[in-house]
Ligand SMILES: NC(=O)C1=CN([C@@H]2O[C@H](COP(=O)(O)OP(=O)(O)OC[C@H]3O[C@@H](n4cnc5c(N)ncnc54)[C@H](OP(=O)(O)O)[C@@H]3O)[C@@H](O)[C@H]2O)C=CC1
């Protein structure tokens with residue numbers, strides 16, 4: 515049967531520079547996750563280490579088979595896969611309401627079980643109990659077995675990328691409009707099937723919110739334990755800030771689980787290697803870089819500097835949360851603030867006042883401010899702890915362009931009208 519049907523038309527244009535770009539990112543993202551460890555860890559001689567010391571030692575290291583064997587760590591693999599199994603069991607057994615997502619183009623709705631927040635509380639409770647019972651030194655295994663955990667998460671990402679790509683060829687699947695090009699490298703990367711589902715488990719939202727996001731929080735907690743082990747039981751104010759900020763972001767995302775069903779990934783992207791590796795490897799092991807750095811470069815900020823950083827984070831959070839709430843309420847048929855909007859020919863409405871009248875992606879602005887606040891506690895000795903902010907700015911600008919293109923196709927002339935009313939893309943008067 516042809517893979518191209520009226521419901522699943524052939525993808526006519528590529529993103530990410532097409533198959534060569536998709537291939538480069540498929541290789542580049544895992545390599546970068548390892549590089550960020552090898553160029554910034556306790557024994558690398560700095561963060562980043564001096565290039566003259568890095569080059570010969572790295573060249574020697576990779577030519578030694580023992581280096582490659584160290585990437586495989588049975589303890590880390592067994593903990594990681596048990597963790598993934600825990601998330602699956604928690605999804606199945608913990609109670610949760612069922613909500614439906616936005617309407618799909620086949621007229622149907624995907625159903626989602628809401629219990630990511632309670633899964634996180636359970637994981638936190640069990641981990642805290644473990645630390646109280648066995649001491650902070652017992653919870654440093656993420657720090658001690660870092661590379662092994664990265665490899666374990668990577669193996670899961672490839673496994674899922676390949677599995678869902680292969681299963682997307684079964685008859686009757688609804689494919690992502692952007693993932694049905696016929697080029698296997700590209701479709702594997704970008705995601706071919708829109709909503710892979712096992713029984714009633716939606717794979718895309720499950721992976722986006724549970725095994726990676728909650729693990730990120732547990733990793734941060736493990737970094738605090740590793741720091742306390744080194745400092746005789748003390749945790750620095752910089753570490754406390756990073757954990758509080760990232761903890762707030764993670765818990766907020768999980769608490770507002772239904773809001774994720776109006777994000778681009780859930781509405782329009784397929785589930786492929788990009789989201790698998792992003793959710794399972796990139797989020798927990800790259801987003802926690804600041805906390806890992808503070809284990810071996812502990813620093814105290816003092817009240818004044820802490821207050822400034824706290825203010826940046828709170829401002830970012832306020833913009834992020836209120837703007838996401840405005841859009842989410844509106845997309846679910848509510849408008850409690852009586853915001854102005856325009857009605858499109860296509861039928862949907864677009865907000866034109868409130869945050870969505872300030873810029874076309876006000877939520878990105880808040881998210882970026884928070885990203886900055888997560889890096890500031892690490893000081894200014896290394897650019898590497900600012901990697902997140904730079905990567906994130908690139909990711910969000912790219913997302914904004916993808917989304918503008920998608921909305922242009924969806925809303926046509928109405929989108930031009932909306933762009934005239936709301937001319938700034940992310941930051942008013944800047945971009
Ligand atoms: N930490 C991280 O790594 C990442 C975080 N994020 C965060 O996730 C959140 C969601 O982001 P994302 O999904 O990219 O994008 P948005 O939440 O901005 O969603 C874009 C969609 O919203 C709808 N929309 C656009 N303008 C309006 C309007 N004026 N009124 C009503 N609806 C509108 C459109 O969909 P339609 O009209 O079809 O409904 C559009 O496709 C953001 O806060 C972002 O910062 C995102 C990526 C990575």
Ligand SMILES: CC(C)=CCC[C@@H](C)[C@H]1CC=C2C3=C(CC[C@@]21C)[C@@]1(C)CC[C@H](O)C(C)(C)[C@@H]1CC3
Pocket residue numbers: 543722723727763764766767768774777779788789791792793796797
């Ligand atoms: C480089 C690479 C492989 C990129 C993949 C991108 C993913 C890391 C991100 C795509 C969209 C994401 C979202 C969140 C985390 C990062 C990814 C998966 C998110 C779950 C973070 C918490 C927020 O509150 C959120 C729920 C709004 C958000 C949704 C999008």
